[in-house]
Amino acid sequence: MDMKCLVRQQFDSDALGLDFYRATRIDPDILGRELAALPLPYMADAKAHAQDIDGAKLLMRLGFRKMCVQPTFSQDLTGAAGAACGEPMGAASMPEAELDAHAANFPFSRFGLDPDVAQAARVAHQRRWIANSMASGEILKFIEPGAFVSFKLKDKAAVIDLISVLPQARGRGSLLLGRLRSWAASKGLTRVEVTTESENVTACLFYQKNGFRLDRASVAFHLHAGAGR
Structure with a gap:
């Protein structure tokens, strides 16, 4: 089926064990017809700008549910001095127990x-995401015992893909962000960006403590059709 609003996501489909689609265009008539034509069961997601009230209502009328607000924080590196902090890794490995x-x-x-x-499906999805991030040579990462940050380069920015600090490694998150900032500034990048969930208050406060400021926000929506509802 030739779809104009929906794109099947192979990674999410494999990780969650059912067809997973992303709504890349919010057109009420076309999107509604495409959703109705999909074989069951399936899952779909969509995003809208946090201030796009009409878009949010449209998605909810089609059966999507609001999952969370995802704020993006950024730190301006203009004029920041780089420092020797070592080079990030490309493809890397992680012990299975630490990956879990x-x-x-x-x-x-x-x-x-x-x-x-x-929960098992959520953890399996996250595990595959981390494993893919670690294995990719295009996604750079700084790693400390019990903690890591992975990031991509886009438009003169270092965009954080994942950051995780295990309880026993508390304090290393700020260390990792400091290394990332210093390295990015030394390479002439102009900012660092990271997106989290507004429900994760600890993460939001952590980024602000480390000099990040709220830049923008989007809303994530999910739709489940068929099994599991």
């Missing part, structure tokens, strides 16, 4: 906040 521990360390992800996603 990090995968369980994201209870406030949008999948963790979705009552229709079982």
Whole structure:
């Protein structure tokens, strides 16, 4: 089926064990028809700007449910001095036990906040995401014992993909952000960005403590059709 609003997401489909689609365009008539034509069961997600009230209402009329607000924090590096902090790693490996521990360390992800996603499925999805991030040579990362930050380079910015600090490594999150900032400034990047969930108050306060400021916000929506509802 040739779809204009929905795009099947292979990673999420494999990780969650059912067809998963992303709404990349919010057109009420076309999106509604495409959703109705999909074979059951499936899951879909969509995002809207936090201030797009009409778009949010449209998605909810189509059966989507609001999962969370996702604020994006940024730190301006203009004029910041770089410092020697070592080079980030490309492809890296992580012990299986540590991978399992990090995968369980994201209870406030949008999948963790979705009552229709079982905890085992949420952890399996997060585990695969971390493993893919570690294995990718294009996603850079700084790693400390019990903690890591992975990031991509985009438009003169270092955009954090994942950051996780296990309880026994508390304090290393600020160390990792400091290394990332210093390295990014030394490479002439202009900012660092990270997106989290507003429900994760600890993370929001952590980023602000480390010099990040709220830049923008979006709302994540999920739709479950068929099994599991």
